[in-house]
Amino acid sequence: MRSSLLRSVKTLARPTTARAYSVDSVPSRKVTVLGAAGGIGQPLSLLMKLNPLVSQLALYDIGGTPGVAADVSHINSRSEVAGYMGDDQLGLALEGSDVVIIPAGVPRKPGMTRDDLFNINAGIVKSLCSAIAKYCPHAIVNMISNPVNSTVPIAAEVFKKAGIYDEKKLFGVTTLDVVRAKSFYAGKANVNVAEVNVPVVGGHAGVTILPLFSQATPKANLSQDDIQALTKRTQDGGTEVVEAKAGKGSATLSMAYAGAIFADACLKGLNGVPDVVECSYVQSTITELPFFASKVRLGKNGVEEVLGLGPLSDYEKEGLEKLKPELKSSIEKGIEFAKKN
Numbered sequence: 352m353r354s355s356l357l358r359s360v361k362t363l364a365r366p367t368t369a370r371a372y373s374v375d376s377v378p379s380r381k382v383t384v385l386g387a388a389g390g391i392g393q394p395l396s397l398l399m400k401l402n403p404l405v406s407q408l409a410l411y412d413i414g415g416t417p418g419v420a421a422d423v424s425h426i427n428s429r430s431e432v433a434g435y436m437g438d439d440q441l442g443l444a445l446e447g448s449d450v451v452i453i454p455a456g457v458p459r460k461p462g463m464t465r466d467d468l469f470n471i472n473a474g475i476v477k478s479l480c481s482a483i484a485k486y487c488p489h490a491i492v493n494m495i496s497n498p499v500n501s502t503v504p505i506a507a508e509v510f511k512k513a514g515i516y517d518e519k520k521l522f523g524v525t526t527l528d529v530v531r532a533k534s535f536y537a538g539k540a541n542v543n544v545a546e547v548n549v550p551v552v553g554g555h556a557g558v559t560i561l562p563l564f565s566q567a568t569p570k571a572n573l574s575q576d577d578i579q580a581l582t583k584r585t586q587d588g589g590t591e592v593v594e595a596k597a598g599k600g601s602a603t604l605s606m607a608y609a610g611a612i613f614a615d616a617c618l619k620g621l622n623g624v625p626d627v628v629e630c631s632y633v634q635s636t637i638t639e640l641p642f643f644a645s646k647v648r649l650g651k652n653g654v655e656e657v658l659g660l661g662p663l664s665d666y667e668k669e670g671l672e673k674l675k676p677e678l679k680s681s682i683e684k685g686i687e688f689a690k691k692n
């Protein structure tokens with residue numbers, strides 16, 4: 352196993368000038384990316400290499416990681432980078448990890464739903480989560496692989512079977528929905544995008560994505576038609592990219608950005624930074640569904656608090672009721688798969 356361990360990728364950054372931050376005051380944190388050679392995995396690995404909260408970056412894939420890890424490792428930032436490839440190196444990639452980010456699996460092509468990815472990605476996620484249970488059972492898991500509405504329940508079942516499930520540490524990454532809602536809202540409302548906040552709740556597929564534009568800030572006087580158009584565009588954001596890429600995959604760059612924001616929030620929470628709040632798809636009791644995306648306060652143990660939905664407009668209340676049957680069946684499909692396999 353050691354003989355095939357990737358060469359070249361143990362590079363501690365050695366800045367030649369004064370550091371922009373004090374490494375001494377920042378705890379050591381290992382982040383592992385599973386699927387690191389993919390369309391999301393590569394730019395996400397780059398962004399995690401730029402994150403000063405990361406001290407060790409482990410890049411794992413079934414192929415292609417030697418090149419990605421060698422490339423990323425030359426960047427003169429804090430973390431040591433190591434690349435790992437193939438089943439026999441998965442344990443090494445995971446051991447000691449604080450945060451595991453999973454963008455492994457196949458993306459959509461035009462005409463497909465995220466659920467059409469279930470047959471392939473469910474098995475990938477299940478085997479990766481079994482390895483997480485074995486090698487880094489206390490890590491925070493950021494699930495990107497689709498269909499997120501089902502892959503998160505699959506992960507929960509795998510962790511339960513292994514006796515290590517901690518609902519505070521499992522997150523479905525829905526940050527891209529928030530990123531899109533912010534961009535689209537800023538464009539329509541003609542406000543500074545850097546100041547925009549929009550919670551997005553529910554799940555991560557079609558109508559299960561429910562942006563709460565009634566709570567968007569800064570406030571803007573948008574018509575109901577505008578709100579409905581913004582809601583639809585946010586729900587169809589992934590499909591917009593899939594169609595524009597015309598068979599060459601789905602969102603990768605915006606997803607890497609969103610994944611890096613969410614992982615950074617998890618690291619800040621672990622490090623005790625107060626008031627870190629992001630939307631995420633987590634085990635939840637704020638509706639009758641066992642998993643639901645909403646604002647979550649992140650802390651030293653992962654989820655510190657799942658925040659409620661806040662006041663909803665009539666249109667959002669209707670959207671909430673509409674999304675429940677689809678989200679429920681996606682959750683049940685994931686649980687059933689994990690129990691059977």
Ligand SMILES: NC(=O)c1ccc[n+]([C@@H]2O[C@H](COP(=O)([O-])OP(=O)(O)OC[C@H]3O[C@@H](n4cnc5c(N)ncnc54)[C@H](O)[C@@H]3O)[C@@H](O)[C@H]2O)c1
Pocket residue numbers: 385386387388389390391392411412413414454455456457458459468472475479494495496497498499524525526527528555600601602603606
């Ligand atoms: N949550 C979200 O908002 C969101 C956004 C965009 C894409 N996605 C999903 O992310 C996933 C990846 O998308 P992509 O565009 O990067 O796809 P991609 O095909 O470009 O990359 C996927 C990578 O996963 C790797 N992989 C496959 N099986 C693996 C395994 N068992 N272990 C480790 N790595 C494995 C592949 O080798 C490949 O490098 C897709 O399921 C996609 O639908 C989710």
Ligand SMILES: O=C(O)C[C@H](O)C(=O)O
Pocket residue numbers: 458459465497527588589590592593601602
């Ligand atoms: O749409 C997809 O298939 C990928 C991702 O879930 C997205 O929202 O872009």
